Amino acid sequence: GDAARTKAQAKQKYAAPMSGALKKLADVFIPLIPAFIASGLITGIINLLKRPDIAGQLAVDYPNALGLLAIFGSAVFAIMNILVGVNAARVFGGSQAMGGVMAGILSSPALAQITLFGEALQPGRGGVIAVLLVVALMCWVEKRLRTLLPESVEL
Numbered sequence: 001g002d003a004a005r006t007k008a009q010a011k012q013k014y015a016a017p018m019s020g021a022l023k024k025l026a027d028v029f030i031p032l033i034p035a036f037i038a039s040g041l042i043t044g045i046i047n048l049l050k051r052p053d054i055a056g057q058l059a060v061d062y063p064n065a066l067g068l069l070a071i072f073g074s075a076v077f078a079i080m081n082i083l084v085g086v087n088a089a090r091v092f093g094g095s096q097a098m099g100g101v102m103a104g105i106l107s108s109p110a111l112a113q114i115t116l117f118g119e120a121l122q123p124g125r126g127g128v129i130a131v132l133l134v135v136a137l138m139c140w141v142e143k144r145l146r147t148l149l150p151e152s153v154e155l
Contacts, residue, residue: 028087035076042073094139
């Protein structure tokens with residue numbers, strides 16, 4: 001009752017100015033930690049298997065197996081922008097699929113064919129920071145559109 005309300009009011013009153021933004025940032029990246037851990041473990045195993053003093057001729061005898069493991073180990077980095085886009089959209093209150101699409105657009109090789117202000121666009125430029133900013137803007141626009149459009153238009 002009163003104790004919980006008082007505690008919540010004190011927490012809100014003494015909250016650091018940036019704590020809300022940092023919490024949102026943490027909510028975007030914390031779900032990715034298991035993927036980063038798995039990637040590191042796989043990469044570590046590959047490095048052990050490449051050492052002749054540990055695994056003998058395994059790397060020479062089975063190069064395709066190690067190559068496949070390397071793909072598994074680096075997969076999270078290949079799609080990291082999309083994962084960040086999906087998580088950012090969830091955190092900022094937008095459509096997760098659209099967050100992934102926005103991140104995919106920023107990473108698309110087709111961007112190199114487009115010029116803006118006389119400069120060719122560079123796919124992936126800005127990395128996850130660009131994804132966070134674009135998805136935050138997308139969520140802001142999406143929320144505004146939801147208030148303007150009739151419910152029959154929403155999916």
